Amino acid sequence: MSPRITRLVLPSLTLIMVLALQVSTVPGASPSPDFSISVSPSSLTIPVTSSGLVQISLTSLNSFSGKVNLTASSSPTSDPQLILGASSLTLQPRGTANTWLNITIQSSVDYTITVVGASGVLSHSATINVAWGAPHTDFMVSTNRGPLITPRSLSDTAQITVTSLHLFAGTISMTGAVNPVTANAPTVSYSPSSFPVSNWGSATTTLTIQTAALTPIQNYTILVSATGQTYAGSTTHSIALNLSIVNSGFEISANPSTFNTGTTDTDGTVIRVVSVNGFAGNVILSASVNPKAPGVYIPVTARMLPNNLTLYPNSTQDSLLIATVSGSVATSYDITVVVNDGPLVRSLVLTFWVNTAQYRGYRTLDYLSATTGTTVRLLINVLNQTSYLGPVSLHATVSPSLPNGPAISFQPPSLSLTPIGWNTTEMVVTTHSDTPLGVYIIILNESSGTMSLNPVAVILTVEVPIQFSITVSQTSFVLGAGMGIANAQLSIANLDKNPGQVAVSPSYNATALTVILWRNPSLYYVENDPLDISNGSTTILSAGLQLYGHRTSVDDCSRGAASSFQPHVLSDLNPPNSDRGAEQDGDYDTKYSDHSPARNPEIILLHPVGVLRSNYFTMGNG
Structure with a gap:
């Protein structure tokens, strides 16, 4: 072959061979990395108010590696609660990864759940079909007590609570057993022994364990059982309580x-x-x-x-x-x-x-404050619910019992009673100049053992006196003839850094006028009742004035006075007539006010043990 022919043939053969090689590589190209997602089971039935678990599996394809984000949604979207065990999974090349989806339904509806896995531009999904089933109604039993230790001859109690599960509603019956069975072993009872439980609700009964003087000192087990009708029929759930009997x-x-x-x-x-x-x-x-x-x-x-x-x-x-x-x-x-x-x-x-x-006058606990070297008083109500006419005497114990602590007496010391009704006496608390400051608890008792006392206990605070101010608004009224009514507001401000108490007492001509004090629209303020005022605060009382038969004007005198008071003065605001000779120069003894018909009734505000700040209402016939 000539050289010219050879040069023409060789390039052509080379081109043909390159094209052949390029074409032959296309069918054998490597697939792109990817992943697959699957669920197991893909369909299930879940009782209403219950949950079901579905496993989600990811598989690496073509050596895929990386993080895959997971989401779950439902159709319809209104009800199911979907909780993924993990919001993302990381796949290794040729590896797998798993997590769980918890599905809870509350309604009688079928659902389609879609689980999506996404990584960059790659996204795959799997579908779960959920059918609803009848709720697996049930209940559980719990108690507020751990191991019980009870002295023999005494009783003990525990609260047993039954709680509805999965829409359970029905009647629960309680039973109990004590082991081992011995002579004089503890006995158990329930109050109530049968009770209803509503769906999503709970109910509580009291378990009482009774022992005897001869109950053996040893350990016992109490089996507490509750029985009710669930989806499975008659169902009993039990808990065990450990009981130890001791001597004292x-x-x-x-x-x-x-x-x-x-x-x-x-x-x-x-x-x-x-x-x-x-x-x-x-x-x-x-x-x-x-x-x-x-x-x-x-x-x-x-x-x-x-x-x-x-x-x-x-x-x-x-x-x-x-x-x-x-x-x-x-x-x-x-x-x-x-x-x-x-x-x-x-x-x-x-x-x-x-x-x-x-009504604060009929409360179980009350509060009282005093300073050293003073006397304070508190009204005690004695309710007689029998035909017994007395006499009845009251006595008190003070805790802590300290040298020179508060002394308690009663005036009168003995009561002749009104049958089927309220009777009253005053508790008198006297402190000494060296009485220790602090909080004391006074417990009241009466001699017959059949009366009800209000209060039955008083919290006494012995402290330094507080400084306070009292203002009145409004201070001038004109009351029409007949049943005239007016209202005023009394503001009592604590000017001290410590909390304290103020007692308020109206003084007026009861034949012409009535005064009622209110703490708030639904709460009377009882005369002389200790009124708590926290430091730096203002307490407001409303005063209602009602006039009988006369036309009367109320002029604002705003006559300030400062005076020290023993608390018993609060019960001495009704003397027959007292000398007001100092009235012209503005120097007032506010211990007494004049109640004769020719004088002007006043409202006087007192602090029982400290400094008095007073504004006066004075009333003149119009």
Whole structure:
């Protein structure tokens, strides 16, 4: 072949070979990295109010590696709660990764659930078909007590709560068994023993364990069982309580066992702790308000004062349960009081009522303040619900008992009673010049053991006197003849850095006029009742004046006076006639006011132990 021909052929053959090689590589190209997503099971039935689990699996394809983000959605979208075990999974080349999807439904609706996995531009999905089923109604049983330790011859209690699960609604019946079975073994009872439980609700019964003087000192197991009708038929759930019987301990009680308070007020009761069989030791007290339902706000707080007591063999000690209401509606609340010395625990449940109107003169607990070297008084109501006519005497115990502590007496010291009605006496508290400052608890009792006292306990604070001011608005009225009515506002400001109390007492001609004081629109202020004023604050009382039969004008004299008062002066504001000779020069003895028909009735505001700041209403016939 000639050289010219050779040069022409070789390039052509080279081109043909290159084209052949390029074409032959296309069918054998490597696939792009990717991943797949699957679910198991892909369809399931879930009872209403219940949950189901679905496994989500990712598989690496073509050596895919990286993070895959997961999302889940439903159609329709209104109900299911979808919770992914992980919001993303990381795949290794040729690897797999798994997580779970929890599906909870609340309605009788079928759903389609879509699970999407995405990584960059890659996205794949899987579908789950969910059918609804009949709810697997059920309930659970719980208690507020751990292991029980009970002295023999005493009883103990535990609160047993049954809570609805998965729309359970029905009647629960309670039973109990004590093991081992021995002579004089503890016995159990429930109050109530049968009760309804609503769907999504709960109900509580009180388990009482009763022992005897001869109950063997050993350990027992109490099987608490609750039976009701669920989707599976008659169903019983049980919990076990461990009970240890010991020789000595203490018991607790409340006096009164129930009490009332206003919608924004404070009251409480006396908790008595008694040593049994020679028990001695320190006990801790606590109180908590039981919620109306799980998660519901409770506008009530409860505390114990004091929150610890020292018991001596066969002794008795008292503490106060104090409940403070902040804006509750009229309803009732249960408070659980727990007393323990560590392993030995005693508890009781008290009910108190919140009323829209509360008369402070008939409260269970009251407050009083005094300074050293003074005397203060508090009205005590004695309710006689029998035909017994007396005499009845009152006595008081003061805690802590300290040298030169407050002295308590009553005036009159003995009462002849009105049958089926209220009777009153005054408690007189006298402090010495060297009485220790601080808080004292005064517990009241009466000799017959059949009367109801209001209050039954007083919290006394011995402190330095506070400085305060009193202003009146408005101070001038014209009351028409007949049943004329006017209103004024009394502002009492605490000018001190410490909280304290002020007592307010109106002095007027009762034959021509009536004066009523209000703390708020639903709460009377009872004359001479201690009025708490926190430091730097102002308390407002409303005064309602009602005139009988005369036309009377009220002129503002605004005559300031400063004077020291013993608290008993509050009950001495009605002398027959007193000398007001100093009236012309503005120097007033405000201890007494003139109540003769020719003089002008006044409203006088007093602080029982400190400095007086007074504005006067003076009334003249018009």
